Amino acid sequence: MSKKSDLKFMSGNEACAEGALYAGLTFFAGYPITPSSEIAEYLSAQLPKRGGVFIQMEDEIASMGAVIGASLTGAKSMTATSGPGFSLKQEHIGFACIAEVPCVVVNVQRGGPSTGFPTGPSQSDVMQARWGTHGDHPVIAVSPTTVEECFTEVVRAFNLAEKYRNPVIFLMDEIIGHMREKVRIPEPGELEILSRPRPTVPPEKYKPYDESFGDIPPMAAYGEGYRFHVTGLNHDETGFPTNNGKIIQRTEERLLRKIEANKEDIIKVVDMYADDSPEVVVITFGATVRSARAAVRTLRDTGVKAALLALYTVWPFPETQVREVTEKAKLVVVPELNLGQLIYEVERCASADAKVVGVNKINTEPITPVEIINKVKEEL
Amino acid sequence: MAFDYEYYLRQDKMPHIWCPGCGLGVMLKSMLRAVHGMGWKKDDVVVVSGIGCTGRIPGYVDFNTLHTTHGRALTFAIGIKMVKPHLNVIVVGGDGDMLAIGGNHFIHAARRNVDITAIVYNNEIYGMTGGQVSPTTPHGWRTTTTPYGNLEPRMDIVEIAMGAGATFVARSTVYHTGQLEDYIKKAFEHKGFSVVEVLGHCHTGLGRRNKRPSAVQNFQWEKTVAIPLKAMEKLPPEKREGKIPMGIFRDDKEKVEYTEIYKELMKKAAG
Helix, strand or coil: CCCHHHEEEEEHHHHHHHHHHHHCCCEEEECCCCCCHHHHHHHHHHHHHCCCEEEECCCHHHHHHHHHHHHHCCCCEEEEECHHHHHHHHHHHHHHHHHCCCEEEEEEEEECCCCCEEEEECCCCHHHHHHCCCCCCCCEEECCCCHHHHHHHHHHHHHHHHHHCCEEEEEEEHHHHHCEEEEECCCCCCCCCCCCCCCCCCHHHCCCCCHHHCCCCCCCCCCCCCCCEEECCCECCCCCECCCHHHHHHHHHHHHHHHHCCHHHHCCEEEECCCCCCCEEEEECCCHHHHHHHHHHHHHHCCCCEEEEEECEEECCCHHHHHHHCCCCCEEEEEECCCCCHHHHHHHHCCCCCEEEEEECCCCCCCCHHHHHHHHHHHC | CCCCHHHCECHHHCCCCCCCCCCHHHHHHHHHHHHHHHCCCHHHEEEEECCCCHHHHHHHECCEEEECCCCCHHHHHHHHHHHCCCCEEEEEEEHHHHHHHCHHHHHHHHHHCCCEEEEEEECCCECCCCCECCCCCCCCCCECCECCCCCCCCCCHHHHHHHHCCCEEEEEECCCHHHHHHHHHHHHHCCCCEEEEEECCCCCCCHHHCCCCCHHHHHHHHHHHEEEHHHHHHCCHHHHCCCEEEEEEEECCCCCCHHHHHHHHHHHHHC
């Protein structure tokens, strides 16, 4: 039973900030951008009180650089932004990928391209979250559907970042970010909190990318006597640059493998009526899950065997889960607040016998249940 | 007794990538002597860089080291310093790295007055990429991207640092090694954001296209072009033309350093 005092009425952005603190956040660097700024504002008040560092940097690139520097010094670190700022952060997201620096990057999505529509809802950074930075790189993206999940899922995002030594994109949207709902704040210890694997060898034996420990090497922090080197260049297990093509290929394959081989742990989906051999499956993420839930219930009330697959992990893409849930389906509907991004992945993975259609909207309004229902009726 | 550079160098990373006659070795040795003079433990020193020839320094020195992205070293350094203020954070970079792509970060690091020392090797060119024009290339000079001569005026690193609010600002050259070590050590001692511009050269990238092709010619140039600040002030304007003042331009001990301000804030916020 929750105590009354655990219940808070807060916005998604505030819940995200509070969840990050629960996860052990001690360093935040950011730059103002709508619709994410409340995260920075909240943390500017909370972090100094709770022994952490808040700093507003001169731009998005600098914020991401400071976050990586802080993480390398041992702090659980986060930044928050929206589409255009997310574009700027890509340079350093790539650095965090190759140098294997845990951090969380919140992207409260808004309309685009460019300055786009700052105050409107959007889910148009699906592909930017996956492919925003150049080169082959591993990506984890987590997406909440309610305000309370902004809290619990950002904790999961931190855990994944720390466990896999990788940046994690927390893919929110303006709807959830600015919505206010009831949030039950978990007791300390109630949610599992993970921290990066730490070295157990003495400094003279430490190698920052020591593959003998498996795909996720232990990580020391600056100032602890390890005196290791970190670079954005391709490097060997000692952390120093290498021109050896074999090592370059092997290391990059390890980076991808540490996510790919742990998909079962990283991927989280929530389904409704999936075990009822659904003929219609709605697949979506973020705020659009809310409309999809209502649409699926209504469809079932009218005799359509409909199901929902909500993707809490967007990347790595839940390929198996999509394949399984669409096995008997005639129709797969992918509502998303963009002109068609997630649908590419769904088309790739869904049953070949199912027709895959999108419900797409970028007119600054959320997708409604009726729009999803109408699409299903039109196609069936 | 001769200075034991090897104690501070990662000897298995030698030879370095720099051209014979480059001033970067001189700058690095001055920096290491200054570190030694401070008595800092190697575990407590962090050296951060961006991209370029200067950016390769962290790989060669036996400290906590970080080779970041082009122009952004200061942003990483701020993250490090804010988390562990007891660490001695040194950022090294070239003129293109620090003043062009990293100009915004340089200005704001100076404004914040975080206790970091930025050592800027000014060779007036992008060396590693093959000699393209940089913000400090002299007007009219030929580079691989200004084959008809540089159209733009050069930027003064000291003036930028001063204007942005750096609390310690000095300039020396790779010819004046004793003075250079002294300035770097003073910058380390300074509590706040300190900048040491190190006037150097790139005889392979810039000199050979502009009638200064040898390393010796360039050291000669550094010897004669740099005039002590006080001597410069005494020179009549017509004789200042083409000369570059060296010295300590600012040493402000009044302005409170940022990590100290933040510590105060934490006390206040915690009530």
